[in-house]
Amino acid sequence: MINDNQSNLRSDCENCFGLCCVALPYSKSTDFAYDKDGGSPCENLQIDYRCKIHQDLRSKGFRGCTIYECFGAGQKVSQNTYKGMNWRDNPELAEEMFDVFPIMQQLHEMLCYLNEALSLEDTKPIHKEIKKLVEETEPLTNLNPVSILSIDIHSHRSEVNGLLLKTSELVRANVEQYNNQSKKIKRRSDLVGANLRGANLRGLNLRGSLLIAADLREANLQFADFIGADMRDADLRGANLIGSIFLTQAQVNSAIGDINTKLPSSLDIPEHWLS
Incomplete structure (x- = not known):
């Protein structure tokens, strides 16, 4: 059952x-x-x-x-x-x-x-x-x-x-990826410290990616696949993750964010984001 x-x-x-x-x-x-x-x-x-x-x-x-x-x-x-x-x-x-x-x-x-x-x-x-x-x-x-x-x-x-x-x-099939920056990192898994602020990353496959300390402020990450992604200290302030899939609370807890970060409804804003 x-x-x-x-x-x-x-x-x-x-x-x-x-x-x-x-x-x-x-x-x-x-x-x-x-x-x-x-x-x-x-x-x-x-x-x-x-x-x-x-x-x-x-x-x-x-x-x-x-x-x-x-x-x-x-x-x-x-x-x-x-x-x-x-x-x-x-x-x-x-x-x-x-x-x-x-x-x-x-x-x-x-x-x-x-x-x-x-x-x-x-x-x-x-x-x-x-x-x-x-x-x-x-x-x-x-x-x-x-x-x-x-x-x-x-x-x-x-x-x-x-x-x-x-x-x-x-x-991700029907999600347009028209941002040049998105196309550049499409096949990259090592994004440690990457500067992706404001990037359009809708529908990107981030499965297993190393996003440690990546700057994702104000980035559009809707419908992205986050399964297994390492998000320690990734800066998600102001980023939009609505519709993203396989994103866990533990991954969110490991990242940096604020009240302007848009998360899927199933996830909570970590307390340390508000302090």
């Missing part, structure tokens, strides 16, 4: 055992204040699985935490897969739980994109294919831990990606 409740595909930290704060590794950088190995709890994780610096993550050097999205995998693994059994009280489950979590994250991410594709008018010709894949993917998220670990996630992602590519083509 297709789940239309996208809220299940957004993180709900109150019902998670801090899995991203333990299972995932990170290195000291502009996004994290220190090195952490996978399977080791972050020093800011409290006994109640809440973060003690949640309100000050950016100022304390943990910006990376504010731009991570598990797509609801954390609460799914915590409350469904392991039925409320946490890794602290059940250390024998910890390693397995930490291995299950990133697989669940990928499944939920795929469902998020597929549900978005299904909601688009332009994808009506492939709605049947999308529904079928949603109906194949959702049961995978309800398997037991051993079965989840045996999923050929790469093969499944490849199948999903095929439909997401079709979705992108259908959405």
Whole structure:
């Protein structure tokens, strides 16, 4: 059965055992204040699985935490897969739980994109294919831990990606790209620091692009495909992203914007944009 409740595909930290704060590794950088190995709890994780610096993550050097999205995998693994059994009280489950979590994250991410594709008018010709894949993917998220670990996630992602590519083509098919600047970057993936202020980038395929610190102020990014794009510190002030596809809250959180940035209705303006 297709789940239309996208809220299940957004993180709900109150019902998670801090899995991203333990299972995932990170290195000291502009996004994290220190090195952490996978399977080791972050020093800011409290006994109640809440973060003690949640309100000050950016100022304390943990910006990376504010731009991570598990797509609801954390609460799914915590409350469904392991039925409320946490890794602290059940250390024998910890390693397995930490291995299950990133697989669940990928499944939920795929469902998020597929549900978005299904909601688009332009994808009506492939709605049947999308529904079928949603109906194949959702049961995978309800398997037991051993079965989840045996999923050929790469093969499944490849199948999903095929439909997401079709979705992108259908959405962007009738969008005119008449700006010379748009034509120049059509096939470029490395746009780090690019000066694209005010550019007409309607319907551009930005799949997997490196937009780190790119100047996109007042740019027209309507109907652009943002799947997998790295938008850290991309300047979106005054940019128009209405109608863009596969843009996530995490990507928006990683960028710079303001109240004049136009986002799809499904996304929220990050608090740090208003400060």
